[in-house]
Amino acid sequence: MDDGSYTDATLAFSNWLQANGTTVSEKIDLVDLRAQGAGRGVVAKENIAEDETLFSIPRATILSTETSSIPASISAEVQDPWLSLIVTMLYEYQQAKDSKWAAYFDVLPADFDSLMYWSEAELKDLQGSAVVDKIGKAGADETFQEQILPLVYANVEAFRAQSLSNEQLLALCHRMGSTIMAYAFDLEPAGGAAEQSQEEWEEDSEDGMGAAVLPKGMVPLADMLNANADLNNAKLFHEDDAVVMRSIKPIAAGEQIYNDYGSLPRADLLRRYGYVTDEYAKYDVVELSEDLISETAKEQLRLSDSDLSVRMTYLDEQAGLDSGYDIAHPDGEDGAFPEEFCVLLNALTTAAPEFEKMQKKEKLPKSDLTPASLELLYTMLLRRRAEYGVNDADSLRTQLSNSENSRRKATALQVVVGELELLGKVAAHVQEKIGSGNKKRSADTFEEEAQEVAAKKAKN
Numbered sequence: 001m002d003d004g005s006y007t008d009a010t011l012a013f014s015n016w017l018q019a020n021g022t023t024v025s026e027k028i029d030l031v032d033l034r035a036q037g038a039g040r041g042v043v044a045k046e047n048i049a050e051d052e053t054l055f056s057i058p059r060a061t062i063l064s065t066e067t068s069s070i071p072a073s074i075s076a077e078v079q080d081p082w083l084s085l086i087v088t089m090l091y092e093y094q095q096a097k098d099s100k101w102a103a104y105f106d107v108l109p110a111d112f113d114s115l116m117y118w119s120e121a122e123l124k125d126l127q128g129s130a131v132v133d134k135i136g137k138a139g140a141d142e143t144f145q146e147q148i149l150p151l152v153y154a155n156v157e158a159f160r161a162q163s164l165s166n167e168q169l170l171a172l173c174h175r176m177g178s179t180i181m182a183y184a185f186d187l188e189p190a191g192g193a194a195e196q197s198q199e200e201w202e203e204d205s206e207d208g209m210g211a212a213v214l215p216k217g218m219v220p221l222a223d224m225l226n227a228n229a230d231l232n233n234a235k236l237f238h239e240d241d242a243v244v245m246r247s248i249k250p251i252a253a254g255e256q257i258y259n260d261y262g263s264l265p266r267a268d269l270l271r272r273y274g275y276v277t278d279e280y281a282k283y284d285v286v287e288l289s290e291d292l293i294s295e296t297a298k299e300q301l302r303l304s305d306s307d308l309s310v311r312m313t314y315l316d317e318q319a320g321l322d323s324g325y326d327i328a329h330p331d332g333e334d335g336a337f338p339e340e341f342c343v344l345l346n347a348l349t350t351a352a353p354e355f356e357k358m359q360k361k362e363k364l365p366k367s368d369l370t371p372a373s374l375e376l377l378y379t380m381l382l383r384r385r386a387e388y389g390v391n392d393a394d395s396l397r398t399q400l401s402n403s404e405n406s407r408r409k410a411t412a413l414q415v416v417v418g419e420l421e422l423l424g425k426v427a428a429h430v431q432e433k434i435g436s437g438n439k440k441r442s443a444d445t446f447e448e449e450a451q452e453v454a455a456k457k458a459k460n
């Protein structure tokens with residue numbers, strides 16, 4: 001969009017907010033931050049004290065299934081809060097200038113860098129990261145085809161969709177879904193808790209699996225705040241008639257006003273919001289899948305299929321197994337390894353007679369990792385490292401400094417380098433716990449040994 005129309009759209013949106021009962025502090029401004037790669041954002045024009053109201057938006061101005069003019073006979077067909085908002089937005093968007101929210105749609109994005117929009121070739125730059133399997137495009141396509149498109153076709157006039165092809169409709173569903181993923185809020189009911197829930201921003205993948213029960217809404221202006229994990233200085237509060245954005249610390253003139261997207265690893269930031277920043281590096285994780293855990297345990301501990309299955313089933317019954325476990329920064333708040341993962345490792349490495357005793361008493365091992373579990377874990381880390389391919393973090397870091405990289409390539413490299421650095425750090429942490437003088441390793445460094453594992457895997 002050229003600068004003129006971008007500024008016109010911002011101005012029209014600000015006028016629209018005012019015409020629709022929004023009060024905005026004189027101390028803030030909606031500005032163009034495209035030069036910083038951050039779209040629009042809100043900045044302080046003057047010093048702001050803690051707990052000042054930055055703006056207040058009447059509930060009627062929020063775009064939701066409840067406030068929309070979508071016929072109740074249509075919206076009643078969709079129960080899921082996520083899909084319900086997609087259908088509602090589709091309806092309002094199709095009303096074009098006749099929609100109450102037309103000026104709002106003009107400042108919402110039409111293009112996205114979130115992973116749903118990446119090509120297969122672009123996704124290759126994320127090789128190894130578990131995020132690639134979490135995009136959920138096929139699931140979203142199926143949900144849209146099965147639940148939204150038939151509803152639109154059955155009400156084609158109401159949706160003003162006579163001239164839209166199947167493909168165009170599907171693309172619009174994705175566009176609305178991706179907008180919700182990066183912009184929507186969970187709406188607390190009037191008369192409910194005064195404060196926003198912990199997870200204010202949309203949580204789930206586009207297929208709506210596991211969607212929260214609270215209705216979702218698009219909150220104009222509140223969603224123009226960018227996010228920063230370290231510099232978060234504002235928060236949305238849900239009051240009876242309005243939602244109110246307040247400062248949560250003093251903000252100096254010229255500073256950007258930031259919301260918070262929660263403790264998201266950069267891979268998830270990229271998946272849902274289409275950008276990454278270093279402040280979120282501390283939340284990076286590397287996932288070890290249940291398959292990798294089972295395969296490694298089977299080989300290293302020489303467990304038969306049935307031995308492994310007995311142990312995994314027992315663990316699942318006693319504690320519940322996850323499809324994968326996130327390894328985090330060792331110096332982070334919760335340490336590197338989730339407790340239930342440590343229990344799983346210890347259960348896998350317990351000698352058979354003791355395991356049987358444990359089963360009889362319906363007990364689980366403690367979570368302090370035993371020497372055998374640490375060795376098993378180290379092998380898992382090597383294999384996990386091998387899944388990222390042969391590039392080491394240093395060579396990827398060099399690629400990262402190439403100014404010719406597209407924005408998507410640069411963000412993918414940041415994610416992968418972050419995960420590789422984390423793996424190296426965790427491997428060193430495990431090696432330190434194992435101590436020197438133990439098992440002789442086949443290579444001097446974790447990286448070299450992982451390259452051997454990768455080469456062996458490529459051969460087989």
Ligand SMILES: C[S@@+](CC[C@H](N)C(=O)[O-])C[C@H]1O[C@@H](n2cnc3c(N)ncnc32)[C@H](O)[C@@H]1O
Nearest residue numbers: 037038039040182183223224225226227273275
């Ligand atoms: C809720 S919107 C914020 C408003 C957005 N900048 C706009 O112009 O519409 C979320 C989107 O803003 C962008 N964003 C948020 N925080 C950012 C940041 N710290 N740096 C760069 N882009 C950011 C991302 O594109 C994200 O998907």
